[in-house]
Amino acid sequence: MKETQITWTGMDLAIEGELTIPMVSLVLKQAGQLLELHAQPDLSVDLSRVEKIDTAGVVLLETLKNSAAAKNIRLHWTRIPAFVDQAMTTFSGKKDSKGTPGPPREASVLARMGNFAYDVGHHLHDLFYLIADTFYYSVQNLTKRHGQRKGEFTNQLVLIGMNAFPIVGLVSFLIGLILALQSAAQLRQFGAAIYVADLIAISMTREMGPIMTAIMLAGRSGSAITSEIATMVVTEETDALKSMALNPVQYVLVPKFYAMTVAMPLLTILSVIIGILGAFVIGLTYLEIGLEPFYNQVVSALFLKDIITGLVKSVVFAWLIVILGAYHGFRVRGGAAEVGKATTASVVSSIFAVIFADSILGLIFYLGQTIDI
Amino acid sequence: MNESRHIVEVSDLTSGYEDIRVLDNVSIHAPSNQITIILGSSGCGKTTLLKHLIRLLQPWSGSIRLFGQEITELDEPEFNTILRKIGVMFQNGALLGSMSVAENVSIPLEQHTDLNDEIIRKLVEIKLDLVELGHAIDRYPSELSGGMRKRAALARAIALDPPLLFGDEPSAGLDPVTSAGLDELILKMRDQLGMTVVLVSHEVASIKRIADHVIFLDRGKVLFCGPLKEARSAGIQKVDDFFSKG
Ligand SMILES: Nc1ncnc2c1ncn2[C@@H]1O[C@H](COP(=O)(O)OP(=O)(O)OP(=O)(O)O)[C@@H](O)[C@H]1O
Ligand SMILES: [Mg+2]
Numbered sequence: 020m021k022e023t024q025i026t027w028t029g030m031d032l033a034i035e036g037e038l039t040i041p042m043v044s045l046v047l048k049q050a051g052q053l054l055e056l057h058a059q060p061d062l063s064v065d066l067s068r069v070e071k072i073d074t075a076g077v078v079l080l081e082t083l084k085n086s087a088a089a090k091n092i093r094l095h096w097t098r099i100p101a102f103v104d105q106a107m108t109t110f111s112g113k114k115d116s117k118g119t120p121g122p123p124r125e126a127s128v129l130a131r132m133g134n135f136a137y138d139v140g141h142h143l144h145d146l147f148y149l150i151a152d153t154f155y156y157s158v159q160n161l162t163k164r165h166g167q168r169k170g171e172f173t174n175q176l177v178l179i180g181m182n183a184f185p186i187v188g189l190v191s192f193l194i195g196l197i198l199a200l201q202s203a204a205q206l207r208q209f210g211a212a213i214y215v216a217d218l219i220a221i222s223m224t225r226e227m228g229p230i231m232t233a234i235m236l237a238g239r240s241g242s243a244i245t246s247e248i249a250t251m252v253v254t255e256e257t258d259a260l261k262s263m264a265l266n267p268v269q270y271v272l273v274p275k276f277y278a279m280t281v282a283m284p285l286l287t288i289l290s291v292i293i294g295i296l297g298a299f300v301i302g303l304t305y306l307e308i309g310l311e312p313f314y315n316q317v318v319s320a321l322f323l324k325d326i327i328t329g330l331v332k333s334v335v336f337a338w339l340i341v342i343l344g345a346y347h348g349f350r351v352r353g354g355a356a357e358v359g360k361a362t363t364a365s366v367v368s369s370i371f372a373v374i375f376a377d378s379i380l381g382l383i384f385y386l387g388q389t390i391d392i
Numbered sequence: 393m394n395e396s397r398h399i400v401e402v403s404d405l406t407s408g409y410e411d412i413r414v415l416d417n418v419s420i421h422a423p424s425n426q427i428t429i430i431l432g433s434s435g436c437g438k439t440t441l442l443k444h445l446i447r448l449l450q451p452w453s454g455s456i457r458l459f460g461q462e463i464t465e466l467d468e469p470e471f472n473t474i475l476r477k478i479g480v481m482f483q484n485g486a487l488l489g490s491m492s493v494a495e496n497v498s499i500p501l502e503q504h505t506d507l508n509d510e511i512i513r514k515l516v517e518i519k520l521d522l523v524e525l526g527h528a529i530d531r532y533p534s535e536l537s538g539g540m541r542k543r544a545a546l547a548r549a550i551a552l553d554p555p556l557l558f559g560d561e562p563s564a565g566l567d568p569v570t571s572a573g574l575d576e577l578i579l580k581m582r583d584q585l586g587m588t589v590v591l592v593s594h595e596v597a598s599i600k601r602i603a604d605h606v607i608f609l610d611r612g613k614v615l616f617c618g619p620l621k622e623a624r625s626a627g628i629q630k631v632d633d634f635f636s637k638g
Binding site: 166 | 448499504
């Protein structure tokens with residue numbers, strides 16, 4: 020294919036060759052250079068030697084005109100061949116421009132701040148309603164059969180709880196093992212090797228167990244909740260539920276909320292036990308502590324308060340993951356691409372929320388403790 | 393004419409998405425015990441209008457009355473009572489992807505009746521047979537063709553024999569034989585169950601077969617709302633074009 024050329028013919032320009040998709044960027048580049056050097060307010064462009072034109076060619080001509088106008092140059096097409104003229108009428112986008120929005124206006128800083136504040140307010144408002152709905156229906160569903168999906172709780176319990184068990188177990192075992200290994204080296208120097216048991220028992224129960232389980236579930240179940248709900252929104256399944264007088268929060272979310280509330284503390288307990296087992300492996304092999312002294316040490320180190328701390332945390336984390344997962348799912352608008360984005364946003368925000376809540380709860384429990392004394 | 397005889401009554405409805413106006417002062421009605429067809433070119437606002445009728449969208453202004461009640465003013469439990477008298481078939485089916493066809497059709501039966509599982513299963517089978525999907529009863533929506541999904545959605549919409557049925561292009565994209573079968577079904581539901589039916593449709597052949605009343609939309613405005621016979625003699629260019637080209 021011959022390359023399209025823009026050439027000077029005296030005071031005018033002429034386009035020679037095809038105005039088709041492969042030529043568009045070439046012509047735009049040439050025209051850009053030519054217009055750069057040009058200073059007159061009017062310029063004629065001879066189109067008589069255009070050989071072929073397609074939709075992209077028509078758009079190209081329009082673009083040229085606009086970019087010239089931006090440099091205060093008026094372009095005039097001259098000697099337009101009949102087929103080019105026809106294409107320009109057929110393919111010009113002008114016919115139905117009523118609905119298409121103009122170029123986006125640059126918002127002022129104040130307006131943008133205002134919009135931002137409005138958006139944040141809007142999100143908080145939606146989030147608040149979602150939380151209210153979730154708790155309202157999760158209490159109501161305990162006594163009412165209507166509005167829930169049969170067998171869905173068990174279903175979700177298996178999906179969220181049972182299926183997550185292997186990975187949570189494995190991670191907890193490794194965490195216990197690593198923590199024990201790291202601290203053993205230090206404690207051994209002081210002849211305090213047996214305190215590895217205390218250290219791991221307390222840190223697994225109060226911190227690592229709940230946090231690791233929550234992070235695993237945020238990645239596994241939080242993302243699944245978001246993508247399922249978001250897909251339902253996009254495919255109008257939530258609208259269909261509403262049209263059947265069913266509330267999507269009640270019908271879809273509440274069973275997951277229940278399942279999460281039950282599964283998370285159970286998984287956390289398992290995670291703690293397996294983490295301590297991991298530590299015991301180090302105790303046995305590296306520190307040569309037997310099962311009985313290790314066990315006694317663990318039991319004497321743990322107080323009920325530690326266990327309650329861990330369980331309260333795990334429930335709070337469960338709720339954060341479900342609510343944030345659902346929130347990102349329900350607010351999806353648009354198509355399939357949005358589902359992916361929502362899922363990512365959900366995982367990131369729920370992991371952040373879990374860690375943030377952990378520090379707040381840590382503070383609360385710590386303060387509670389000091390006041391006790 | 394006594395206004396309250398119409399089950400569906402919309403006046404001066406104006407609405408749109410964000411700030412783009414889609415419906416402009418729409419005033420329509422659908423007489424009870426008749427089949428009303430909403431028609432108009434693609435993108436003119438038919439689906440949007442249907443969504444307003446079940447309150448999935450909030451109007452900018454205007455009033456929407458179903459069964460004589462102003463639905464824009466009802467609270468959720470009150471509106472849910474009305475929704476239970478309505479079956480809705482969405483344009484793309486909107487079957488729940490995590491449930492089989494049978495489970496989908498049984499949702500309204502399970503949620504809004506106290507029938508036992510055995511009866512529900514029988515009813516589901518009957519409804520699916522009516523739309524000729526008896527063979528696909530335990531399949532999942534992802535395993536159905538587009539036309540099958542629509543028919544399953546129709547079965548779900550008529551699961552409770554609702555007095556009012558809304559359908560968004562139930563027969564679009566179906567072969568003429570299946571489509572004629574659906575027309576038969578809709579006629580039967582009007583005649584035997586006294587159902588009021590409001591459908592969106594483009595199929596001129598099917599409209600001629602079943603419509604009592606037509607609503608013709610054009611770019612968000614109502615061109616015509618009245619009996620089919622009058623539509624064809626009303627002398628409105630776009631309406632004539634529609635019937636002659638179909
Ligand atoms: N969710 C949405 N957001 C923004 N605009 C929308 C949305 N849904 C529909 N529209 C716009 O509203 C107008 C009417 O759409 P609607 O779906 O009601 O058309 P329709 O008459 O049902 O068309 P069809 O026959 O193709 O189904 C269209 O211009 C469409 O672009
Ligand atoms: Mg539509």
